[in-house]
Amino acid sequence: METINWGIIGCGNVTEKKSGPAFNKVPNSRLVAVMRRDAGKAADYAQRHGVSKWYSDADELMNDPEINAVYIATPPAQHLPYALSALKKGLHVYVEKPVTLNAAEAKQIADAIAQSNAKLTVCHYRRQLPLFLKIRELIETGAIGDIRIIQIRLWQSRKPGLVANSETNWRINPELSGGGYFHDLAPHQLDIMLYYFGKPLKYSGFSLNQADMSAADDNVNGQILFSNNIPVSGSWSFNVFEHEQTDLCEIIGSTGKISFAFFGNYIKLNNELIEVTHPEHIQQPMIEQVVRYFRGERAVNPAPIEEAVTLMQIMDAFTSK
Numbered sequence: 001m002e003t004i005n006w007g008i009i010g011c012g013n014v015t016e017k018k019s020g021p022a023f024n025k026v027p028n029s030r031l032v033a034v035m036r037r038d039a040g041k042a043a044d045y046a047q048r049h050g051v052s053k054w055y056s057d058a059d060e061l062m063n064d065p066e067i068n069a070v071y072i073a074t075p076p077a078q079h080l081p082y083a084l085s086a087l088k089k090g091l092h093v094y095v096e097k098p099v100t101l102n103a104a105e106a107k108q109i110a111d112a113i114a115q116s117n118a119k120l121t122v123c124h125y126r127r128q129l130p131l132f133l134k135i136r137e138l139i140e141t142g143a144i145g146d147i148r149i150i151q152i153r154l155w156q157s158r159k160p161g162l163v164a165n166s167e168t169n170w171r172i173n174p175e176l177s178g179g180g181y182f183h184d185l186a187p188h189q190l191d192i193m194l195y196y197f198g199k200p201l202k203y204s205g206f207s208l209n210q211a212d213m214s215a216a217d218d219n220v221n222g223q224i225l226f227s228n229n230i231p232v233s234g235s236w237s238f239n240v241f242e243h244e245q246t247d248l249c250e251i252i253g254s255t256g257k258i259s260f261a262f263f264g265n266y267i268k269l270n271n272e273l274i275e276v277t278h279p280e281h282i283q284q285p286m287i288e289q290v291v292r293y294f295r296g297e298r299a300v301n302p303a304p305i306e307e308a309v310t311l312m313q314i315m316d317a318f319t320s321k
Contacts, residue, residue, distance in 0.1 A: 004092070004291045007033045007067040009058050009082055010074035011045045014096070019071065019123075020049060022284035029291045035061040058082055062089055069294060072096060075176045076183070080105045083120065087112045092294045093120040094287070097187040099305070101178040103312035110305045119294055124191040124303040125286035126262075131276040135251075135258060135267060136196055143269060144253030151250045152189055152234040154262070156181065157242040158213060162263050172214040179319055180216025181238045182207070189234070189249070189262050190224075191303070191311055197226040199310060205318030211239040222318035234318075 006023045008015055011034040023031040033053035036042035046054035055061040062070060062085060069092035072082045080100050086093045087109075099122045100106045113120050126132045138144070156162065160181055163171060170176040171184045194200070205222025209215075220236040251258040259268040267274040279285060292298040 002068065002295070004029045004069050004294050005032045005067050006030065006069050006071055007035065007055075007061045007064060008071045008073060009035050009061060010072065010078070011036050011042060012073060015045075015071075015073050017281060019073070019281065019283040019287065020045075022281040022287045023071070024050075025281065025284060026288040026291055028295060029287070032066050033061055033064055059085070062086055062091060068092065069094065075170045076101050076178050077176045080108060083109050084112050087116040087118050087120065090116065090118050092118050094123060094290050095120065096123045097191070097308075098178055098183050098312065098315065099308040100312060103309055103316050106305065106309040106312045110309055113305055119301070120305055121290045121293060121301055122303040122305060122308040123283070123286070124187070124195070124308070125283045126188055126192055127195050127303055128285035128289055129276075129278060129282070130285075131260070131265065131267065131278070132192055132195075134274065134276060135260060138258055138267075138269060139196060139251070143256065144251065144258055145255030147228070147230050147251060147253050149252050150193070150230065150232040151248075151252075152193075152232065152262075153246050153248050154185060154189065155235070155237045155240045155244060155246040157245060158211065158218075158239055160185070160238060161245075162247070172216045174216050177216070179207075179315075180214065180218060182217070182220045182236050182319065183315065185263075186220070186234075186236060186315065187311060190314055191307070192262070193224065193226075193232055194307055194311060197228075197230055197232075200224045200226050200314065203314050203317050205234075207319040210237075213239070217319060220318050222314070224314065 034051050035055040039056035042054040070086050072095040076098050083093050172180045177183050203224040207217040208219040209217045210219050218238040222234050224232040247261040247263050256270045289302040
């Protein structure tokens with residue numbers, strides 16, 4: 001089977017440690033080229049990371065005959081056109097979250113995959129992290145009995161420490177990100193709910209722009225009902241007093257409770273604290289599975305577009321006016 005030879009489209013901050021180096025550290029995978037519209041920054045990234053080729057044009061990278069897969073790590077507004085172009089060229093695609101600006105765009109990608117011989121996986125990498133696999137195990141083995149209710153709270157200040165720094169702060173420009181910090185952070189949380197509990201039966205919500213600091217809403221609330229009568233309620237705020245910042249998920253069952261932070265490294269099972277060490281490159285476990293899927297060694301897509309469409313439908317329902 002062939003080696004997966006990667007090209008990164010958008011070698012910004014997220015690729016410095018979380019993902020970029022991992023492409024050379026998993027079996028049968030090699031980072032061949034990187035692209036950024038700023039040629040100087042693309043060349044600098046390539047030099048620092050030992051990448052042999054760099055481009056300032058995405059089409060040139062995708063036309064490189066050595067490349068057979070691309071990692072799209074641009075702001076979400078560019079995900080759809082780059083993904084469609086790559087699939088049309090027969091390139092496998094690993095695309096950052098949120099997969100697109102909205103569900104309609106995600107459906108376009110799903111339709112394109114059906115017409116392509118290439119494969120696509122969405123970058124919902126928490127599905128492969130030991131912490132979230134352990135939580136799934138606790139749920140499936142009945143460690144807390146039957147699940148009664150799940151509550152998600154992510155309350156952050158106007159400049160969340162959870163968000164990577166960027167020169168333009170594109171994350172609060174809905175034309176580039178789809179919304180605000182909710183669109184940047186909530187996909188990690190909501191996708192894990194889909195991963196644990198499957199397709200939802202129904203969902204609804206609303207969003208507000210309380211602080212009016214940008215065009216993006218800064219307060220989102222939503223509810224999801226899964227099968228087996230499992231209800232999830234979520235609250236996201238990005239304008240709270242810094243001392244009230246919270247990252248907490250509580251899964252309450254008939255005989256106990258699991259608590260954890262989506263952006264932390266611990267699980268609390270009732271009164272037992274379980275600490276979990278994340279890998280140096282947090283996307284590496286997912287990238288390993290993506291490579292295996294692209295090579296045909298793994299039959300099941302680790303994060304398929306169909307589930308990302310559902311995720312975007314939920315996010316649209318929570319934030320649409």
